[in-house]
Amino acid sequence: MEQLEIKALVQSVLEETKGIEGYFVVRAQSRREWSMRLSNGRFERVATGEDSGIGVQAFTEKGASGFANSDVLEKETGRKLVEKAIQLARRNEGIGSKANRQIWMVPPVQEEVANTAQKGFAEIPLVELEKMVMTLHSRLSSSFPKGVWQSSYRQVEEVWCIGRSDGTLVSFVIPRAVLMHQGTVRNNDKAQSTLIHRSGMDATLLIEELADSILEKKAIDRAEFALAVCAAPQLPSGHYPLIIDYGLAKGLAHEAFGHAVESDHMNESVLGENGKLRKGLRVARPGVSIIDGPLIGDWANQPFSANGLPRQTVTIVRDGVLEAGLGDVFSAEEAGMPVTGAGRAESYAHVPLPRMSNIRLLVEPMLPLIPEEHLMDEVKAVRETLLKHGEMLAGEKNLLLLGYRGGQVNPKTGDFVFQCDGIIDVADPDLPIYQPSIFSGKILSALEAIRGGLGEGCYDAIGTCGKGGQSVASSGGSHRYLLMDVDQQVSLGGEQA
């Protein structure tokens, strides 16, 4: 369904709300997806799909809300949803729910953002995409036959339109594409897997990968590394000076700090006090900044919130001091922060929650690092740079954590854990490799331990934010590597010391 059709539908549903007491937010979404998966040189699945629908969030005059949605995109269904949503809102008012009238306070917006993709969704026929992905998969499998490879490609186009009772009508298109290689290697009767991706807006990324093989080279390097990890010893658990790659840094920024400054979390956030953001709190050394905001062409780009407000770029931490949070219209004021259009939802069928878009962690001053084509060459370059600038902490292991496998944080207690693909001691000229082990601790201690950045900014680490049981695209990064001091509240797991 096209942008204009969706806009017309949302307008017609909003017409139905006229004469009904209350306030309405109508969200319609049409999503197209093509995906394919290859394993060991064969297609395992090629799928096409569409998922469209409409969601209506209704508010009574007193501010109680109800929500109704359907995957049928039509005016009559929209009318029924309006009735159902306001009926639920009135029911909700009757049980003494917490009223929220903030939506009445925001100014109306009317804007349309066109698709920024270089290639239209169906511009390259699916059969051509299949050929390209098969070529890339076969090339990788023949370049590294010791691995069992699975390749997948997915391209998605989401058309959104959000209308409100105040006349707001915004619509935008989000194009997204990703190519992934997952490899399984075996060594010493142990198996290890590795997953690597390249993202973009559309099938252009396949054309680029066919030309430059950037992902293929990374996949081979990571598979070689995984082979070495299979046979590697475990580290004694303890506290070490650390160097983390930008994928892990994105995880740290997203899980540890981003969620802790979302406006709906202030009652249970380590960065909140009495329900308000602890603005002015020194959380890191001078020079450390954390910024969140959409980037055009990025995996997690979204120009407007799911409540129809412009998405703003927010400096969460400036020069080590907590400055701002990610506020949506409903909880920003209560959390003591401005509304920044942070509400995002997985789909029309979900209630939007404050959440991040692209979050990046930056440190000044930065040590220069020229990126190398191959992983171990870059690790050597990291070692040499640290030695050259006197940043290698003498007499102990300086551990480089590679690859982000995900993480989890309890924002109330500030406990975090992250997992990597493997670890290298760059203080040892032989660059010994160790098994991955859990990187855990307290988020404020981890932030305080950041002492430097290595290399230019890389912000294309992608993921999926699972807050509230939804799945929403997220992204971010940092310098190519971040340096962290030893901290007694930040540790690596592993064998008992």
Added chain:
Amino acid sequence: MKLVAQLEDLLYKAQRAPKSEELRLSAWRIVVHESEVVALGIKDNSPGSVYTPPSYRQGESGDVFLVWSDGTCSQTMVQLPFSSDPDYWPRALEQWKQASYEDPDAVHIPAPESLPLVAVEDRSIKSIITGDDKILFEQADRWLKDIPKNVKMQGSIQAAWGYRHVRTSTGLAVTYQQSQFVSGFSFDSLIGAGFAKRRLIRPEEQEKLWLQTVNQYQWMQKEASPVGANTQVILAPGMTEDMVRQFILPNFSGDRVIEGQGAFSKESFLDNKPVFHEQLSLMIDPFRPLELGSYLVTPEGIPASRTVLVQDGQLKTPYLRVKDAVRWGAKPTGLPQGTAGLYIKHKSEAPWLELLQGIEDGVLILSVLGLHTQDSVSGSYSLSAPHSLRILKGRIVGKTDVKLSGNFLADLAAATTKTALSELDNYPYLMIRTGVQNL
């Protein structure tokens, strides 16, 4: 016209009288879900907040698998069309043909077999959907009245009911009703409990779940002594289930085994290699009445069947969808729905309270951070478990923070591993000897 009827009409025509020979189908299958869901949430002790309002969802969508006369196949997800354009479906069919690919192992559509009788619908859930929803609001109200002092509670209650239609070109045409009830709550984002079955929770189950969580919360308020090198680790039932989801489920998926992407090779299954302790078995049972993992027929039209994956510690079979079964040279097996429908059984299970009394020095792990980040193929884990419960001399005495490191596949193979039955869960308490350190 219902989606399933529109699809049947389209696909029969494409099989018998296609617009062109290129668009002729030789076989197909469809599964369509029609569902309605009502839900209510609690955020920070407030029912129906702006983030968790009472909600209603109506959905009608399906998955289509097509085999074309040239032997290629296509897969797609479908919904009711936006407009009543008579060309919508014929146009869609042409697009699906363009997306076709070769997968000779996948094109087999089995002939229909008789279906078992399995209870998957609770009529009282239907009445919630059709308007008698006070049970949801009353449940939320009861929780809020009983919250321990100074606790911030989050919660959710969801009831779903609908039809499931499965059709195949080989003659299977089955429609049945199914229901689902899921509820859960947590205190201070530290501790929680949940229920998920195809029936409503019974008052006594709700009461026990609540009491257990309140007790655990109270123990959390008291710091206990640190663990030592010999401390026994006990995984709570929810934790056992989480470990099975991360380390067991993916390694028993037929496609992963066949492609060499799992922890066990195909030969290991064919040789019935012992991988777990001889007292342990693992099975899929879709027949248990009103369990979340129970069903009548798979989306591929295969009748539900009980399947033993591990018998007395020995590998028997991975779970096999139709395509995997063709490649494996066996019949398709029963399928788990996530961890639902998958059961772990130890020959000498004891009730939890009995086992607890015999633990001199232990730690009960209720949850861990970062489990989803662990490598499922290797089975190794390195996890942080803040807010675990310390057990000394057969009693829970307070809270402690620990780290765990070990290998779950090795844990299930160890002779020292024991299980204990939980009254409230399908998964057992799992008592293991593994690396444990203070956090």
